Amino acid sequence: MLSDETGTGHSERRTLFGETSAIVAEKTRAALDAGLRVILCVGETLAEREAGRTQQVVEAQFQAVVALLSPDDWRSVSLAPRCATRKVNVNFGLLTTTQPHRHRV
Secondary structure, three states: OOOOEEEEOOHHHHHHOOOOHHHHHHHHHHHHHOOOEEEEEEOOOHHHHHOOOHHHHHHHHHHHHHOOOOHHHHHHEEEEEOOOOOOEEOOOEEOOOOOOOOOOO
């Protein structure tokens, strides 16, 4: 079975492969142009969070994508707020484990 969705901006790709917000924006645009729905991941590192920079970081990531998308494009985009460290989840705060976790929607 093929999927009609893809994810962009995943924290591991940002941190391990150096994907910038501009690259994420270009990938998001390309995915939409290919007819895919996009799950756009945005989020800060633990260091950025502890430094109180969460809003600045997420806004910068988000604005790079906003610059390349039309208002109609957003019908095919879902946002996934994530912190780049598994110890932290922006929805629930600090966790006591670094083990992967699953969330119910």
